[in-house]
Amino acid sequence: MAVYEKKYVWSILLRLFHWTFAPSIFTLIVTGLYIHWPWTNTWLEGSHQFTMATMRWIHFIAGMLFTCAVLARLYLWFFGNKYERVWDFLPITGRNIKNLFSTLIYYAYLTDHHEERLGHNALAGTAYFFTILLAIVQFLTGLYLLYPEGSIFTSIGASLFGTQQEARFIHYILNWYFAWFAMVHIYIVIWNDIKHPEGLISSIFDGFKFAKKEQ
């Protein structure tokens, strides 16, 4: 019978990042879709109920937290522990490129073989890497939309994305990316948690994973 030992993988800061990032994404999608399509029956005059204003307000605050979470993750790319650093999971080394393809094949049920590793596998890591890049685009377009006049974000936004409408379009499309990402992410972590005894889901709460003890 295999013997497992507890291994500390995710630092407090990474877990704080995750638990700021995840709820903010959920909130941003719900309120963002409302702003895109205000579906409630808002026929009352605006002075006594501010449905749209409240939705926008929640969206802005969630966006601020989202931005801070992304900044923290960027910091951890370079100054986190070895599982958190960006070169641990990007397919830029032979080991990671191999892992990327083997994980793909494994997820497609084409093989049962997979590499045990404590940090992100290369496929997850690559997905998270691009998600963070898109998150940067998302908060920059968001800040451009929030501060459309005479701020640093106006000039950044205008030079990177063009007009407000172009930025809004990018912002809206990426909203769907994050909805898709959240779905896929939750599905895969549950799938992995069922298949493996490493304690993937609990690791994002307490930071520990379980690895086979070498005997």
Place this chain on the structure above:
Amino acid sequence: MKRSLYMGGLPGAMSRRGFLRACAIATAAMGLPMEMIPKVAEAASDPKRPSVVWLQFQECTGCSESLLRASHPDVATLILDLISLDYHETLMAAAGKQAEEDLDKAIEKGNYILVVEGGIPLKDGGVYCKIAGKTAVEILKRAAEKALAIISIGTCASYGGIQAARPNPTGAVGVSDIIKDKPIINVPGCPPNPENFLSTVLYYLTFKKLPPTDKFGRPLFAYGRKIHDHCERRPHFDEGRYVEQFGDVGHRLGFCLYKVGCKGPETYSNCPVIRFNDVEVWPVSVGNGCYGCTEPNFWDTMTPFHKRLPNVRIPGAGKGIQASATEIGKAALGVTAAALAIHAGVGIAKRLATGSKSEE
């Protein structure tokens, strides 16, 4: 059409285009569909012009002035062409005894619309406003008897206005406090928008009845909605961008005037939509808050005019959504920076203590 009744200063004959334009404006102001314009125009061009008796009591003539001085000449011309103005102290050529005879004749004929401008004092037998030896209340009661309907133009005639402000030394009241048995419509404002007066008259001529009103007797088409909800500066209110004092940066940038006393959130009128004069301005558009002049007792309830209204909910934790999001964003950024600094500090301390790179 003869213009013998009033003196010069008004443009002459109205062009067909101008006439139709004024009718279209009035139809739009009444909230009627475009198809009604011909009907309104028909009513307006009826050669049987209704007789109008225009009484002035405790007032400043500002209501008449704003009507006549409207740089929109068509409005004033249309009103004066629309009706047969049989008595108007400011405009009539007659004076003294002759003027009183005109009034007597008009009242004798009956079937006129009575327009009242100004408050009516009741205290001490109404001695505080007298014309030709008769008190205002006497004149009003006599003129109202044979009137088809009464239009109170301005806040004074509607609710008493400035002379009814505390302590109301002359006991001034509005027309509807005295006359109870006639259809009365209030067109308040200080002054009211001439378009609203024109629209009220045209509504009466078109439908032969007065327009539906709110509980303060104001036509709903003009006073049915809040200024705040149609204000061009409303986005600034929601976002939390306020003028903090007159002449500051926010004032120059055209921010919301709520904090310098705008009464838009409590005032019902179509000012932001209809606007004034030909240059399409209204108080808020030129950087002064609304004083709430279409509301009853606004001299008592809306003063001080440049102090903010209490109990108006501002979205975004009372700061405005953008302003409060900015504040929260800065705080969150501070917390993040602190967390990163702690993380970095612990890392460096560990390395100093162990003298080597930690493995994890």
